[in-house]
Amino acid sequence: MSTPASTTPTATTPTARGSSVLTVAQLAAALPGALRKLDPRELLATPVMLVVEVGAVATTVMSVLDPSTLGWLVTLWLWLTVVFGTLAESVAEGRGKAQAASLRELQTETPARRVRGAAGALPHTDTLADLPTDLPTDEVPSTSLHAGDVVVVEAGERIPGDGDVVAGVASVDESAVTGESAPVIRESGGDRSAVTGGTVVLSDRIVVKITSEPGQSFVDRMIALVEGSERQRTPNEIALNVLLSSLTVVFVVVCGSLYFLADHSGAHQSPLVLTALLVCLIPTTIGALLSAIGIAGMDRLVRRNVLAMSGRAVEAAGDVDVLLLDKTGTITHGNRQAAELLAVPGVTSAELAEAALLSSLADETPEGRSIVTLVGGAVATPPGATFVPFSAATRMSGLDLPGRTLRKGAGSAVAQWVHSTGSPAAHPSVAAIEAHVQHVSESGGTPLVVAEQVGSAPARLLGVIHLKDVVKDGIRERFEELRAMGIRTVMITGDNAVTAAAIAREAGVDDVLAEATPEDKLALIRREQQGGRMVAMCGDGTNDAPALAQADVGVAMNTGTTAAKEAGNMVDLDSDPTKLLDVVEIGKQLLITRGALTTFSVANDVAKYFAILPAMFVVAFPDLDVLNVMRLSSPESAIVSAVVFNALVIVALIPLALRGVAYRPASASALLQRNLLVYGVGGLVAPFLGIKLLDLVISHIPGL
Incomplete structure (x- = not known):
């Protein structure tokens, strides 16, 4: 079913995966933001780059007072080093702002038909059939809606705000938010009642109770988060910043001491050269890219349709050991579906199929619709038919025809x-039915018995409909990938142990907690955490909210209840529990990327040491020439080449910071070994090559 042209979202979905290649257009767009970040108050959050800016100011003053080619070149590239550092963060933020811009298109003023009077004026019912067809409504702008207001939304209309369906069922196009083209079903009751403002109703009519105040909708929160305005620094990021700041203080002291050491040894060094040395030795590479790495981590999650409420949650995902998943709506689709028809001896499959179809024509439950689908589609209602709706008292539903009666329901009720x-009571078909019922029950399914009475003759049992929880496609393979990462999966369900075990075998989880209450889920998470494990929880129901709040990483399904989404620290817009695989990969990417670039930055410093230190003291101590392994042209050329390389390497590594280091399942020791071999050795070799090539060019500049 297509969306009406007047309501089809035209914004490019913010969840499209963007390229990690850094383009000239991206750099140009990010440059104004990078220049604004030169404000020292902005740089207080990155002390390494603040020191570089102070150094750039100092060399500027020195170059004005005592102009020289060396002075102006060092000054220029120190300023560029600061700009490149702020540019990395600005590029990362710019990607989020581009996503936010498309999200804002969902916030256009939408007319809303608000039910007149207070929310309590709506009759207490779960079905539209019991509601008046002419509910009194007033047309108001969506921005005037408040939590508790009730609105009516029909096919072709945009839902004016976040809320819960309190009556009706409808097909909803959520592509503008999730990027998925397939419509979803939203209905009152259960865990599929939540709707998001800006999405479009494709069919039928629903009544929605608004749950958010103006400016506090789900889309508003997404915009704020992807723009980075609410991004909190994670403990790991803070700890790394403390380390970088400590190293910077150490090198400030060292370079300050070198001034007096050089003066005492007769190899007097100007403050300009010492400033260049300081900037080259402090960890400017990781200092410049640290913020960009954190922002890009959250950005990569959004591109995979996962909204993280904090950077801390993304980081914690990288260390997850145990994943707890609610069964209904998470591992399974949430509605029992007809899987097979089991006829008793003497009844053909066609006879059972016809009876099952006719007795399900008026059954609008997901189970009833699945029976119609299994048999082969709907048929016209026979003339003179009287539908018998399901009731809790009879535990049956069916169809009365002239001279024929059909019933479908629980085994004991139909018997x-x-x-x-x-x-x-001893009819042979009874034993066959009992055998089918036992088989279905032991496999974790739900049996529905079908019976028929013709005329006034005794009724006869026809067979059993096997209803089962349908496991989501591909979930077993994803769990195997999680297992390869060292993550243990535990399915949590309120079902009995037999049903739970059957679903667990089919889904491929490692462990099961059956007949679980919200308290049981909470206790399990606390036990795992007390054992030193990091726990992730996926859920979608209100009864999952306490566990989602307790877990280190709580991923709520977007199809779930408002309570679940507010309790978790992530929301999966695709409602795919195996998306945690992506979340874990990105969390590990975040940690590994920081480690890799820190290793590269420290290794860089070693190479730059060999470039500048010999050049500074070789005149006074000729024996130091042995350390000039790159055979640089002159002390001045060596200093400028090192400063230029120090600036350019930041730009070269921005794409890696945005994309993240590729994650492959491996042990911590293997990851450390790879970091040392790839980024440690690379960090040593690259400066030697880069500085030498720059020296070949810079040595030809007049005045050096």
Whole structure:
């Protein structure tokens, strides 16, 4: 079913995966933001780059007072080093702002038909059939809606705000938010009642109770988060910043001491050269890219349709050991579906299929619709038919035709009805039915028995409909990937142990907690955490909210209830529990990327040491020439080459910071070994090559 042209979202979905290649257009767009970040108050959050800016100011003053080619070149590239550092963060933020811009298109003023009077004026019912067809409504702008207001939304209309469906069922196009083209079903009751403002109703009519105040909708929160305005620094990021700041202080002291050491040894060094040395030795590479790495981590999650409420949650995902998943709506689709028809001896498959279809024509439950689908589609209602709706008292539904009666329902209820028509209790079909019921129950399914009475003759049992929780496609393979990462999966369900075990075998989880209450889920998470494990929880129901709040990483399904989404620290817009695989990969990417670039930055410093230190003291101590392994042209050329390389390497590594280091399942020691071999050795070799090539060019500049 297509969306009406007037309501089709035209914004490019913010969840499209963007390229990690850094383009000239991206740099140009990010440059104004980078220049604004030169404000020292902005740089207080990155002390390494603040020191570089102070150094750039100092060399500027020195170059004005005592102009020289060396002075102006060092000054220029120190300023560029600061700009490149702020540029990395600005590029990362710019990607989020581009996503936010498309999200804002969902916030256009939408007319809303608000039910007149207070929310309590809506009759307490879960079905539209019991509501007046002419509910009194007032047309108001969506921005005037408040939590508790009730609105009516029909096919072709945009839902004016976040809320819960309190009556009706409808097909909803959520592509503008999730990027998924397939419509989803939203209905009152259960865990599929939540709707998001800006999405479009494709069919039928629903009544929605608004749950958010103006400016506090889900889309508003997404915009704020992807723009980075609410991004909090994670403990790991803070700890790394403390380390970088400590190293910077150490090198400030060292370079300050070198001034007096050089003066005492007769190799007097100007403050300009010492400033260049300081900037080259402090960890400017990781200092410049640290913020960009954190922002890009959250950005990569959004591109995979996962909204993280904090950087801390993304980082914690990288260390997850245990994943707890609610069964219904998370591992399974949430509605029992007809899987097969089991006829008793003497009844053909066609006879059972016809009876199952006719008795399900008026059954609008997901189970009833699945029976119609399994048999082969709907048929016209026979003339003179009287539908018998399901009731809790009879535990049956069915169809009354002239001269023929059909019933479908729980085994004991249908058996009692059959006996009431005069059929003997010891009829051979009874044993066959009991065998089918036992088989279905032991496999974790739900049996529905079908029976038929023709005329006034005793009714007869026709067979059993096997209803089962349908496991989501591909979930077993994803769990195997999680297992390869060292993550243990635990399915949590309120079902009995037999049903839970059957679903667990089919889904491929490692462990099961059956007949679980919200308290049981909470206790399990606390036990795992007390054992030193990091726990992630996926859920979608209100009963999952306490566990989602307790877990280190709580991923709520977007199809779930408002309570679940507010309790978790992540929301999966695709409602795919195996998306945690992506979340874990990105969390590990975040940690590994920081480690890799820190290793590269420290290794860089070693190489730059060999470039500048010999050049500074070789005149006074000729024996130091042995350290000039790159055979640089002159002390001045060596200093400028090192400063230029120090600036350019930041730009070269921005794409890696945005994309993240590729994650492959491996042990911590293997990851450390790879970091040392790739980024440690690379960090040593690259400066030697880069500085030498720059020296070949810079040495030809007049005045050096």
